[in-house]
Amino acid sequence: MIDVSGGLSVHGVTEGSSVESKTGFAIDNRMSRFTVQAFAGGLLSALAHNPLIAIREFSGDICFEADSPERSSVVVRVNAASLEVSGNVNDRDRPEINRAMQEDVLESDRFADIVFESKSATVNRSGQGPFFVNLNGELTLHGVTRPLSLPATVMVMEDSLRANGTFSVKQTDYDIHLVTAVAGSVKVKDELKFSFDILARKKT
Numbered sequence: 001m002i003d004v005s006g007g008l009s010v011h012g013v014t015e016g017s018s019v020e021s022k023t024g025f026a027i028d029n030r031m032s033r034f035t036v037q038a039f040a041g042g043l044l045s046a047l048a049h050n051p052l053i054a055i056r057e058f059s060g061d062i063c064f065e066a067d068s069p070e071r072s073s074v075v076v077r078v079n080a081a082s083l084e085v086s087g088n089v090n091d092r093d094r095p096e097i098n099r100a101m102q103e104d105v106l107e108s109d110r111f112a113d114i115v116f117e118s119k120s121a122t123v124n125r126s127g128q129g130p131f132f133v134n135l136n137g138e139l140t141l142h143g144v145t146r147p148l149s150l151p152a153t154v155m156v157m158e159d160s161l162r163a164n165g166t167f168s169v170k171q172t173d174y175d176i177h178l179v180t181a182v183a184g185s186v187k188v189k190d191e192l193k194f195s196f197d198i199l200a201r202k203k204t
Contacts, residue, residue: 021067025161025200027060032200034058036083037193051089051097057082062161062200064131064154069123074135074150076116080108100179105171106142115140116148130155133163144174152196164197 034055057079064072083106085097102108118137125131131154139148152165170190171178179188 022063022065024203025062025064026203027058027062027198027200029057029059032058032196032198034078034196034198035086035194037195039189039191039193041187041189051085052087053083053101054086055083060198060200061203062163064156064161069125069131069133070121072118072121072123072133072135074116074118074137078114080106080112080114083108105176105179111141111143113140116150118150139169141169141174142176146173159202161200161202162198163200164195166193166195168193 036053036055038051038053040050055078058077060074060076062072062074081102083101085094085101089097116137116139118135120136122134122136123131133152133154135150135152137148137150138145148167148169150165150167152163154161154163169192171188171192172190178190
């Protein structure tokens with residue numbers, strides 16, 4: 001799952017009001033997309049898959065303050081067991097890739113949650129366009145917590161918020177052993193690329 005805590009009110013904001021300047025938004029999992037791109041390396045990498053992995057279960061609350069957007073905060077939780085291979089992968093290989101990812105990489109039976117929690121934010125905005133946000137926080141993955149900077153483009157509307165962006169993570173930073181196959185001739189590269197396009201709805 002994913003949790004994002006926060007809020008932003010664009011309508012009816014009174015200067016100096018600490019209540020009306022905040023609006024809570026909850027992520028709509030059905031209308032959001034969150035994926036991970038892995039890349040093959042090794043001698044036979046040209047023949048190997050670059051699997052696209054879909055994150056099926058995530059949730060969240062976003063806190064975005066209209067008067068002081070740099071004080072916004074996010075907490076995101078992903079159910080590690082919900083990750084599964086998507087895209088153009090041979091049906092014969094798909095079960096083995098999913099098994100290796102869950103058992104050998106994520107060890108999701110031991111480390112059920114992947115969590116990102118922001119600690120600070122920098123925000124830029126041009127005119128009435130979207131906010132360009134950089135969230136500095138911590139990512140907990142495979143039982144290891146490390147700093148992570150997460151950039152996003154955020155558009156806030158009256159009843160919803162949309163955020164999208166990409167960021168990269170190195171598996172070895174989180175004590176994950178890189179997966180190999182074909183007697184070591186094919187292996188997954190260390191860097192993973194995450195992409196997200198999230199729709200969050202205003203809390204009542």
